[in-house]
Amino acid sequence: MTLLTVSGLSRSYGDHAVLTGLDLSLEAGRAVALTGTNGSGKSTLLRCVAGAEEPTAGEVLLDGRPYDERSAAMRRDVAALLDDLDLFPDLAVIEHLDLVAHAHRAEDPEATVDGVLEEVGLVDQADQLPGSLSSGQRQRLALALLLVRPRRLLLLDEPEQRLDTEGARWLADLLLREKEAGVGILFASHHPALVEAVADDVIRLGSSPDA
Numbered sequence: 001m002t003l004l005t006v007s008g009l010s011r012s013y014g015d016h017a018v019l020t021g022l023d024l025s026l027e028a029g030r031a032v033a034l035t036g037t038n039g040s041g042k043s044t045l046l047r048c049v050a051g052a053e054e055p056t057a058g059e060v061l062l063d064g065r066p067y068d069e070r071s072a073a074m075r076r077d078v079a080a081l082l083d084d085l086d087l088f089p090d091l092a093v094i095e096h097l098d099l100v101a102h103a104h105r106a107e108d109p110e111a112t113v114d115g116v117l118e119e120v121g122l123v124d125q126a127d128q129l130p131g132s133l134s135s136g137q138r139q140r141l142a143l144a145l146l147l148v149r150p151r152r153l154l155l156l157d158e159p160e161q162r163l164d165t166e167g168a169r170w171l172a173d174l175l176l177r178e179k180e181a182g183v184g185i186l187f188a189s190h191h192p193a194l195v196e197a198v199a200d201d202v203i204r205l206g207s208s209p210d211a
């Protein structure tokens with residue numbers, strides 16, 4: 001069964017048609033990259049798939065069924081890093097991770113959180129508040145929030161942003177490991193090396209060449 005199927009997806013803002021009749025499918029353990037110029041519709045597509053935005057036409061199926069973000073069971077399968085990360089200003093890094101791990105009933109939340117802090121390189125920042133993090137550390141926290149919860153589909157909007165060179169390589173390894181674990185990944189990126197390393201298929205939105 002195909003993990004994610006998007007068919008005939010269109011999204012317009014007024015008379016500006018951003019996406020018209022887009023089709024894609026993604027199998028478990030594979031990755032599809034969305035590339036294209038600024039404004040070509042990558043974030044719009046990810047937001048429509050995540051249920052954060054209503055498509056003008058078309059449908060999004062998860063395991064062959066219409067994706068409904070009101071269903072807790074379906075939400076559990078889909079972990080998204082979009083452009084809208086909201087953090088609690090008075091909860092430390094580790095408290096954010098604890099909260100999400102517990103909310104998603106991770107098997108051993110403490111061990112999961114400790115392992116993820118190590119994985120994303122935030123052990124020394126575990127007790128810091130979000131406002132005191134560097135922008136790259138904040139991005140690492142955003143990624144960590146995906147890793148402490150169950151997931152079968154990752155939706156990632158420019159996951160490489162604000163990461164240093166080593167961080168970008170780590171991210172590629174991380175996403176390859178996610179694929180090996182059977183997770184499907186749909187991600188938008190402006191980072192050719194990440195796309196090359198991780199994507200099985202590339203969908204280029206818009207028509208003019210990417211920068």
Ligand SMILES: Nc1ncnc2c1ncn2[C@@H]1O[C@H](COP(=O)(O)OP(=O)(O)OP(=O)(O)O)[C@@H](O)[C@H]1O
Nearest residue numbers: 013018036037038039040041042043044045188205
């Ligand atoms: N709420 C909105 N109202 C009007 N226009 C919008 C809205 N959201 C997005 N757009 C427009 O839709 C187009 C696609 O935007 P989108 O953010 O999907 O592009 P993108 O490919 O992700 O770009 P980038 O590479 O800059 O992240 C842009 O022209 C944008 O201005």
